[in-house]
Amino acid sequence: MINSEIKSTLDNIAIPVSFQTSKSEKYPYITFFTYLDSPTLYSDDREIITGYFIQIDIWSKTDYTSLAREVEENMLAANFIKLRYFDLYEKDTKVYHKVMRFLKEVEK
Structure with missing residues (x-):
């Protein structure tokens, strides 16, 4: 369910997106992947709301700033909540990684 929602949210971006x-x-x-699937609200010992904690990784050989902005805009428009971003550089493959x-x- 959540994977198909992420995929459809990023469908209009003109580069490959995969799980x-x-x-x-x-x-x-x-x-992308889900790194945590956890209850975020209980009522009467029952899970009411599930939180899906998602990681999206952009892999690029060049500057990915505009691509990251496009991903962010799409995710926020689909009611995902921004948690944190960070930049990495993969030395072995010489790839920039956002x-x-x-x-x-x-709701359950």
């Missing part, structure tokens, strides 16, 4: 691993050998591309973490709360 966990890329099928593309060309840069840039985006991968990590973007979001939360989506869904």
